[in-house]
Amino acid sequence: MTGSAQGKTPSPYALEARGLVKRYGSVTAINGADFELRHGEILAVVGDNGAGKSSLIKALAGAIVPDAGEIRMNGERVVFHNTRDARAKGIETVYQDLAVIPALDIASNVFLGREVRRKGIRGSLFRQLDMPRMRKESSAHLADLKIGIKSVNQAVETLSGGQRQGVAVVRAAAFGRGVIIMDEPTAALGVKESGQVIDLIRSIKDRGIPVILISHDMPHVFEIADRIHVHRLGQRAGVVDPKQRSMSEVVALMTGAERPTDDERAGRV
Amino acid sequence: MTGSAQGKTPSPYALEARGLVKRYGSVTAINGADFELRHGEILAVVGDNGAGKSSLIKALAGAIVPDAGEIRMNGERVVFHNTRDARAKGIETVYQDLAVIPALDIASNVFLGREVRRKGIRGSLFRQLDMPRMRKESSAHLADLKIGIKSVNQAVETLSGGQRQGVAVVRAAAFGRGVIIMDEPTAALGVKESGQVIDLIRSIKDRGIPVILISHDMPHVFEIADRIHVHRLGQRAGVVDPKQRSMSEVVALMTGAERPTDDERAGRV
Amino acid sequence: MPGAIACADRPLATFPLNSHVRHVKDIMNSTPTSAVVTPGQKSRSLLERVIREPLLGPIGALLLAILIFSIITPTFLNPNNVSLILQQSVVVGILAVGQTLIILTSGIDLSIGSVAVLGTLVAAQALGTTGPFVALGATLLVCMALGAVNGGLVTVLRLPPFIVTLGTFTAIQAATRLFAGSQTYQVPEGPLTFLGTSFRIGSFSTTYGVVAMLLVYALVWYALSQTAWGKHVYAVGGNMTAAKLSGIKSDRTLFSVYLVTGIIAMIAAWAALGRIPNADPNAYQNANLETITAVVIGGTSLFGGRGSVIGTLIGTLIVGVLRNGLTQAGVDSLYQNIATGILVIIAVAVDQFARRRTS
Amino acid sequence: MPGAIACADRPLATFPLNSHVRHVKDIMNSTPTSAVVTPGQKSRSLLERVIREPLLGPIGALLLAILIFSIITPTFLNPNNVSLILQQSVVVGILAVGQTLIILTSGIDLSIGSVAVLGTLVAAQALGTTGPFVALGATLLVCMALGAVNGGLVTVLRLPPFIVTLGTFTAIQAATRLFAGSQTYQVPEGPLTFLGTSFRIGSFSTTYGVVAMLLVYALVWYALSQTAWGKHVYAVGGNMTAAKLSGIKSDRTLFSVYLVTGIIAMIAAWAALGRIPNADPNAYQNANLETITAVVIGGTSLFGGRGSVIGTLIGTLIVGVLRNGLTQAGVDSLYQNIATGILVIIAVAVDQFARRRTS
Amino acid sequence: SGGSGSGGSGGGDAIKIGVVTKTDSNPFFVKIRESAKAAAESEGAELIALAGAFDGDNEGQVAAIENLVGQGVKGILITPNSSSGILNAIKQARDAGVIVIALDTATDPEDAVDATFATDNKQAGVLQGKWVRAALGDKTPQLAMLDGTPGGTVDTFRHDGFLEGAGITEGSSEIVGQADTNGDQTKAQTAMENLLQRAPGINALYTINEPAAAGGYEAIKSAGLTDQVTIGSIDGSCTGIENVKKGIIGATVLQFPAKMAEQGVQAVVQYAKDGTKPSGFNDTGSQLVTDKPVDGVESKDTTWGAENCWG
Numbered sequence A, B: 001m002t003g004s005a006q007g008k009t010p011s012p013y014a015l016e017a018r019g020l021v022k023r024y025g026s027v028t029a030i031n032g033a034d035f036e037l038r039h040g041e042i043l044a045v046v047g048d049n050g051a052g053k054s055s056l057i058k059a060l061a062g063a064i065v066p067d068a069g070e071i072r073m074n075g076e077r078v079v080f081h082n083t084r085d086a087r088a089k090g091i092e093t094v095y096q097d098l099a100v101i102p103a104l105d106i107a108s109n110v111f112l113g114r115e116v117r118r119k120g121i122r123g124s125l126f127r128q129l130d131m132p133r134m135r136k137e138s139s140a141h142l143a144d145l146k147i148g149i150k151s152v153n154q155a156v157e158t159l160s161g162g163q164r165q166g167v168a169v170v171r172a173a174a175f176g177r178g179v180i181i182m183d184e185p186t187a188a189l190g191v192k193e194s195g196q197v198i199d200l201i202r203s204i205k206d207r208g209i210p211v212i213l214i215s216h217d218m219p220h221v222f223e224i225a226d227r228i229h230v231h232r233l234g235q236r237a238g239v240v241d242p243k244q245r246s247m248s249e250v251v252a253l254m255t256g257a258e259r260p261t262d263d264e265r266a267g268r269v
Numbered sequence C, D: 001m002p003g004a005i006a007c008a009d010r011p012l013a014t015f016p017l018n019s020h021v022r023h024v025k026d027i028m029n030s031t032p033t034s035a036v037v038t039p040g041q042k043s044r045s046l047l048e049r050v051i052r053e054p055l056l057g058p059i060g061a062l063l064l065a066i067l068i069f070s071i072i073t074p075t076f077l078n079p080n081n082v083s084l085i086l087q088q089s090v091v092v093g094i095l096a097v098g099q100t101l102i103i104l105t106s107g108i109d110l111s112i113g114s115v116a117v118l119g120t121l122v123a124a125q126a127l128g129t130t131g132p133f134v135a136l137g138a139t140l141l142v143c144m145a146l147g148a149v150n151g152g153l154v155t156v157l158r159l160p161p162f163i164v165t166l167g168t169f170t171a172i173q174a175a176t177r178l179f180a181g182s183q184t185y186q187v188p189e190g191p192l193t194f195l196g197t198s199f200r201i202g203s204f205s206t207t208y209g210v211v212a213m214l215l216v217y218a219l220v221w222y223a224l225s226q227t228a229w230g231k232h233v234y235a236v237g238g239n240m241t242a243a244k245l246s247g248i249k250s251d252r253t254l255f256s257v258y259l260v261t262g263i264i265a266m267i268a269a270w271a272a273l274g275r276i277p278n279a280d281p282n283a284y285q286n287a288n289l290e291t292i293t294a295v296v297i298g299g300t301s302l303f304g305g306r307g308s309v310i311g312t313l314i315g316t317l318i319v320g321v322l323r324n325g326l327t328q329a330g331v332d333s334l335y336q337n338i339a340t341g342i343l344v345i346i347a348v349a350v351d352q353f354a355r356r357r358t359s
Numbered sequence E: 001s002g003g004s005g006s007g008g009s010g011g012g013d014a015i016k017i018g019v020v021t022k023t024d025s026n027p028f029f030v031k032i033r034e035s036a037k038a039a040a041e042s043e044g045a046e047l048i049a050l051a052g053a054f055d056g057d058n059e060g061q062v063a064a065i066e067n068l069v070g071q072g073v074k075g076i077l078i079t080p081n082s083s084s085g086i087l088n089a090i091k092q093a094r095d096a097g098v099i100v101i102a103l104d105t106a107t108d109p110e111d112a113v114d115a116t117f118a119t120d121n122k123q124a125g126v127l128q129g130k131w132v133r134a135a136l137g138d139k140t141p142q143l144a145m146l147d148g149t150p151g152g153t154v155d156t157f158r159h160d161g162f163l164e165g166a167g168i169t170e171g172s173s174e175i176v177g178q179a180d181t182n183g184d185q186t187k188a189q190t191a192m193e194n195l196l197q198r199a200p201g202i203n204a205l206y207t208i209n210e211p212a213a214a215g216g217y218e219a220i221k222s223a224g225l226t227d228q229v230t231i232g233s234i235d236g237s238c239t240g241i242e243n244v245k246k247g248i249i250g251a252t253v254l255q256f257p258a259k260m261a262e263q264g265v266q267a268v269v270q271y272a273k274d275g276t277k278p279s280g281f282n283d284t285g286s287q288l289v290t291d292k293p294v295d296g297v298e299s300k301d302t303t304w305g306a307e308n309c310w311g
């Protein structure tokens, strides 16, 4: 997995991709996309519906294996065969379609795939889960988001759309160490709850963890993003600085009505 | 189904509900909610996650049968046992979870439940569907929204989240005659596509059809709504006039940080 | 090509699908009644519409089996033998149509064979006291009534189809034996055995039962793919909640599927009397498993909402070809069973492989 | 009470759950290692945790059946008779645990009975040449190998479990007959028949096989509800894509379920030799349908991801009680089948009714 | 004469013979299959063995006949599932020049096939019934009947024969219990356990075959009633004879499946060589075997049985 970048000066990028391609039958969802995420930054990814944003971050999260192109973490070539590989490198993701198990309770969902076992022989030999602890921790995390969940014993299928999204966000935020990716984490959330997710993202950044935020909510994006990656037709149209471009300019870039500068196109902002 | 209001002066309300209650086991999703929709208006419904907005409009659309309370259309008492009853009265709904059939193609989804048969004996006797016509009409409607759908023969499951939402919106908009209800129709949509849905809602209003819009997007709500119904804890906290209240005031009302005026509480705005 | 292309506001000369975008725009601008269709539809012939892409796998498996058997045995491709395979597939093949319908609604019908068997006995016994057409009418009534019982329990009481049809299967099978006094009933040649009558097309001889089977397939194919009812069946099986919200009379659709399956069971009963003019309460005990196998080999999902009746026909034929071909090759039945078990898995593996290639 | 209450920024004196909200906030403010739990959990006793709400239906149906039979027959509640019902449930009951696991992953295992039958024959034949413990080891190996074949085909080739296990069922059954020359093999008393040995608790006499069955249930209940593996089984069956995205080793989990089912089949084979010390290639031909019935009556969804092994135990007992009770009541076997069919439907209807009441 | 169905091709002139049993599962049919194989081998003929999938699988047997005719066999030996269910297929086979011989079970009418080599199942039942009745002595029979498959031809013959031999009429109060076992030991054991709970006074047991008898015995043994119940059976498998020797079964009626198969194969070979067709019903005989002979029923002991048993 180790590429040629080894031994060089440390890479300026926490996560980086070159020439990614992904085809679904006759549809090319990612069409030679580049991508760069700097250390400790919040990078917004914006683009029209169907531009291929979700496909791009799925490739970065190991959820799909790209047909071509390469991915690097901290300058080192990585190959993700599945989400476990990406998780092992500290990449946590909130998927647009949430990836929760409807019939399982909230605590089990939050800890799915990294369950905590009891201390002592009950955990080591009998492999018993420490459900009380997992419940307590999940409800503490969820309480931060204030999305009004009554009990973490509830099955996820009984939650409202927004509450469900909260569960997915909490899961990623609680465990991410390397990179946290959020695909439209506030789409179903109310004003207050969205605000709390934005605060959460800021606090993640404060912990020094970079965040990739896909969002259609331009005010949020401009409020929080350090840089904005504009995706169009399966490619990166450019990266812009929210302090130098207005919302309407970014929207124009998304639709192709405006052209990016050469620096923006090359991602040098 | 005809209530006592018959023979009186025509009701000012296209759709109206009093004291609706809906319980799910120990959860009371609607807790004695009132609701009024005037003729020809765009009424926004806002509220926190889990406030019971979706449950409320599901009751209005016949998707759930309330445990108590009554619903009136044009002053006349109506009882909806299912969505068909509501549809028969011209109520069309975009559900938050979209209610599309993943394995069916787009055209079949748009026309689901009101398929068009061929002209002549092929339609009347052999009950053959006029698929070419349904395809053509769906793709014309979808083209209006510009959500980049390649072919209406595509199965809905191959669409991106936003494209899927577009299909649901188009379906409601194309067939609504009495009331059109949209539960977060732009949640998954991009900036441009959202704008197109907002335009679409305006054009529905121009056709004289009232619209109920549930949305967490305050700028959109303030841009388009004639009145804003604020929902809280399963009840109507009040109805406000977007020209008299600011966004932050409405958000404060949603969370209970601010109290509505007596007129607002009674819905007299 | 990215789906976003229709959003393009300016022409993108380098983009291959741009012409398509313009085409869509043309449609938008054209009058609503014009007959312009999107390119995707233009090129679809009838054959393409009947044989959808997901069927390439089963068809491939069937052709492969035919090829192999025609190489290793001299008799396999005899017109007589081909006709035999068809005739042997008639009863299970017809029942499998009903099974497909029910599986499409995400149900399962374990009682389907027992309904048909009861049908044969009703026909045989009624024949004694009434005329053959009354007997057929009585059979139809009984089969539809049993379909209605299954359908009623599934739709009204919302019980799982597996349990409902397991219960009716057990009860019907026992009731049939009681009704028949555990006897078999010989049926004389006549309208009741009509579907067993042979006729020739050129040098190819076959029975009206084969024709009936193909007709049932054609009819149900038409109903599923060309009528609103068919769309509703797929919708109900694909996502019951969404179907309800879309205003489909989901209970009625579901119930109608069980009723239609009752009718199909009656046709199967008629065909069974044509094939073996002897109503036997012990016959077709494995019809439930055999029909489900045909349906699944044909690419229909056991979870409902996806599949086709043409796939089931191919699935039925695959099983028939295997059994016949192995006999032609002189394989004993125990070894045949081992081979069939493995070959069925291979057939579905071929299907999966083909599907992954095309998607 | 609306779920939104935790959002309340000001106290709402009229709102009953407000105390709960404060409670949750207390938790937030308390140190992370404190043992405070939300009220919902505090009151859950072990019994409540074992018997979840969805089980009330099956339990009700079972109690109802027991009540009715103890009224209409004098012999039904005899300790001897109760012990008999348990003994008669052992083999299918153990196999049904494996079936539950596989159905929870949204699969189905049609081969489970045939694997156990092959197991009995391997044990009986190996006993002749080796010692009883080597024979049991060989049985375990064979059963696990067959589980691995099923699991491999399902996970690696992604074939539908129905077809895979139908194929292996057909092949294993035929292979067993060939292997045994359709003969039965008598097994002398010894370790191989140990599970058939009786012992007494007070005046109640039962066999070690019953104990083994209850142990298997307890173990699998523990694994499903108290370990990460169990959560993963539910996740894989509930939503495979989401499970994969959540980083679960879904293939490994799926495969392990088939392997565990192989082990369970071996235990069932052992118990079968205890019950009938005679390895018969024709035994337990209906085990697939019987186990699926027990699972479904027990409230486990055939679509995966929902259900419990305790429900299956109750489902097994319901079937056993019906069969035994009807015989005690002097019902002839054909009428018994009719009654069983109808009663199974009623049992599930009671369940559905109870569920709708509680939700 | 003959040979019109064979298509004339194929390698060499090995005579092809098909044998179609009811199922592959019953050891009795396995014995027929194996004896036929052995006989065919010694005659230099080729044998294809097919079977129905379950008791009552007429469709499976019809398909088997059709496929064998298509394959070009000279003769088919069949144990028909139902005596009248497959007559059309048999007729078509005979019309195609294939001789069809019924084994074990006669067709109805009997001349639907060229010849029949079978046990008289009714007679076998009568023998079992007579012996059980005589063994009971003065005791009033309290009879339990472990039947096979309801409606099976053989099952019905044996059942009726037993009652005739025991002098009991169908529906009489002397029959205290009945259950269908499909000839399966497990099912028989469960059924007997439940019957004994209801009617602990059972003193006579009819069984459709020896596995059913073994299952019934297990139940009787665990109920501690071995001295009280007299068990009769039919088959003559070596396991069964062994069980008679051990006293598990009181008496069994021995059949001769190997004889049926050998004679059948020889008849087909004969026909292929010189066109001689076999004809009529050929009883291959049945013999009561017990170590507790009773007056009025001719019987042989288990030593003889062990020499003449099958499987």
Ligand SMILES: Nc1ncnc2c1ncn2[C@@H]1O[C@H](COP(=O)(O)OP(=O)(O)OP(=O)(O)O)[C@@H](O)[C@H]1O
Residues within 6 Å of the ligand: A024, A027, A028, A029, A047, A048, A049, A050, A051, A052, A053, A054, A055, A056, A096, B158, B159, B160, B161, B162, B163, B188, B189, B190, C002, C003, C004
């Ligand atoms: N599994 C799939 N099969 C076929 N096509 C797919 C699949 N997944 C995505 N696509 C197609 O790939 C394109 C890009 O989809 P993607 O979900 O990445 O878009 P997106 O930018 O995230 O859009 P949105 O903002 O609506 O979520 C779309 O045209 C979509 O239809």
Ligand SMILES: Nc1ncnc2c1ncn2[C@@H]1O[C@H](COP(=O)(O)OP(=O)(O)OP(=O)(O)O)[C@@H](O)[C@H]1O
Residues within 6 Å of the ligand: A158, A159, A160, A161, A162, A163, A188, A189, A190, B024, B027, B028, B029, B047, B048, B049, B050, B051, B052, B053, B054, B055, B056, B096, D002, D003, D004
């Ligand atoms: N089927 C159900 N079973 C149990 N509880 C339910 C069900 N549907 C909704 N609820 C509960 O009812 C409450 C109101 O839900 P509803 O979906 O109406 O909220 P909402 O205002 O639409 O929220 P959002 O903005 O997140 O969509 C929530 O607490 C939810 O958990």
Ligand SMILES: [Mg+2]
Residues within 6 Å of the ligand: A053, A054, A055, A096, A183, B160, B161
């Ligand atoms: Mg997306």
Ligand SMILES: [Mg+2]
Residues within 6 Å of the ligand: A160, A161, B053, B054, B055, B096, B183
């Ligand atoms: Mg909602």
